[in-house]
Amino acid sequence: MPRFEVKQSSNLELTSHAGLGLIGQCFEAAQVEAVLDSRFPVSQGMKTSDIAKSMTALLCLGKSDFEAIEPFRNDRFFKKALNLSKVPGSVWLRQRLDAIAGGVREYTDELSLRLLERTGAPITADGAYVCLDIDTFVMDNSGTKKEEVSRTYQGVDGYTPIAAYLGNEGWNIGLELRPGKQHSAAETHFFMERVYGKLERLLAADRHVLLRKDSGFDSAKLLFQCEDERERLTPLGRRLDFVIKWNPRKQDKAAWVARAEQADAFKVARPGKRCALLSQQLERAHGKERRTLRLVVSVTERSIDKKGQHLIEPEVEIEGWWTSLDAAPEEIIRLYRRHGTHEQFHSEIKTDLDMERLPSGKFDSNDAIMHLAMFAYNCLRLLGQLGLTGEISPVRHPAKRRRLRTVLQEIMNRAAKYVEHARRLVLDFGRTAKMHADIFCALQARLSRLGAA
Structure with missing residues (x-):
């Protein structure tokens, strides 16, 4: 085996x-300084935007x-790429986030909206519908004494944040931290109010939105809220x-x-198994209010299992879906099944962004970091959609979107030589990375043009 001489240059x-150079362009397009520094001014020391940029860049x-910020304190490229006045240390980063955590969350959501609006992010539909998927997921923080860590529905100690994803790309337009023991439906109507307002900014009036939730959100209060929102949007020309998903509870x-x-709805699927699809109009009540809603129900009865064993008593399985659509029951079920795609987006937040175990012991600080993670998620998703799909993409299998891990590998963790000379900033990718250099140039040209607009 050859032996290599190790050399450490003092100038190189x-x-x-x-890829941080492109993240800096995303920050400019989202107008981070204009959004944060005017709301959280400082008389001396580091700007609030520098704190938010540094934490988001790490994510x-x-x-x-x-x-993780410590290795970048003397990194000139990190500072230049993100347009920072100064790179904070780990202690200062923690303390400043603790101080502003309570008020910064609303404005970090604004950063994501501006990024998607000003860059013209593609929001594609599933057939005729732009899908909005809402769900909670579990973050395991067992073995810690962080605020609000408690038993989750998966049997571990941690948090159960709620998230909203829009379009086939899975743009994150809502991500909020919750105590582990909080039920999915609790306080969700407040979360939905915030999400509904974002839809009007991101989608044209002629886009048909389909909201999908699982059975944890089956409550009359949330169903009535959906109906109220439908009625509010109809005069505005929106749909x-x-x-x-229906929760059968004690049916x-x-x-x-x-x-x-x-109803003579049963059809034989195989010997010993028959299935039926029903469409029912059922009444739901919340307080003094009553409304009639459509429920699509799938009934499956098995007298012989899949191995051919005859059962003493038939096994009955029922599933159902509340819906405002007039489509056939088979179409309703097909549309809901694609709701499962959002599980991948949860995984990307927890693993690719390393958000499974949150860094602070304070709940508000961790919630603020979750909102910054939403911004980081959308930045990476944008780079993946613009640079890793289509004609300029590296040679890979065709896909509608790229996982965040792929963006980290192909764009963010790309090595380059950094040079400052004659008021010019240069990134030299070397002769073996032409395709990645082309991607970087194409993305930078588009983002810088939008950021300057």
Whole structure:
């Protein structure tokens, strides 16, 4: 095996995170300084925008702990790429985030909206519908004494944040931290109020939105809120529909079998198994208010299991979906099944952004970091959609979107030589990375043009 001579130059500057140059362009397009510094002014010391940029940049590299900032304190490229007046230390980063955590969350959401608006981010539909997927997920923080860590529905100690994803790309337009023990439906109407306002900014009036939720959100209060929003948008020329999984709770399965038989809806799928699809108009009540809603129900009865074993008593399985659509039951079920794609987006937040175990012991600070993670997620998603799909993409299998991990590998963690000379900033990718250099140039040209607009 050959042996290599190791040399450390005193003049040569290399960076293994050349993609930060594009993240800086995303910050400019989102107008981070204009949004944050006017609301959180400081008389001396580091600007609030520098704190937010530094933390978001770490998240864009898949680093969530405060100590990860230390190697960048003397990194000239990190400072220049993000247009920072100064790079904070880990202690200062933690303390400043603790101080502004309570008020900064609303404005970090504004950063994501401006990024998507001003860059013309593609929001594609699933057929005729732009889908809006809402769900909670579990973040395991067991073995810690952080505020509001408690038992989750998955049986671990941690948090259960709620997230909203828009379009086939999975743009994150809502991400809020919650205590682990909080039920999915609790306080969700407040979250939905904030999400509904964002839809009007991001989508043209002629885009048909389909809201999808799982059975954890099956409550009359949330269903009535969806109906109220539909009625509010109709005079504005907008359309919102929903498909929400039914929670059968203590339903009498035998009664549903009887309803299917009475409607002559059963079809034999195989010997010993028959299935039925029903469309029912049922009344729901919340307080003194009552409304009639459509419920699509799937009833499956098995007298012989899949191995051919005859059962003493038939097994009955019922599933249902509340919906405002007039489509056939088969179409309602097909539309809801694609709701499962959002599980990948949860995974990207927890693993690719390293957000599984949050860095602070304070709940408000962790919530603020979650909102910054939403901004980082959208920055990386934007780079992936603009640079890693289509004609300029590196040779890979065709895809509608790229996972954040792919963006980290192909764009963010790309090595380059950094040079400052004659008022010029140069990134030299070397002769073996022509395709990645072309991607960088194309993305920088588009983002810088939008950021200057």
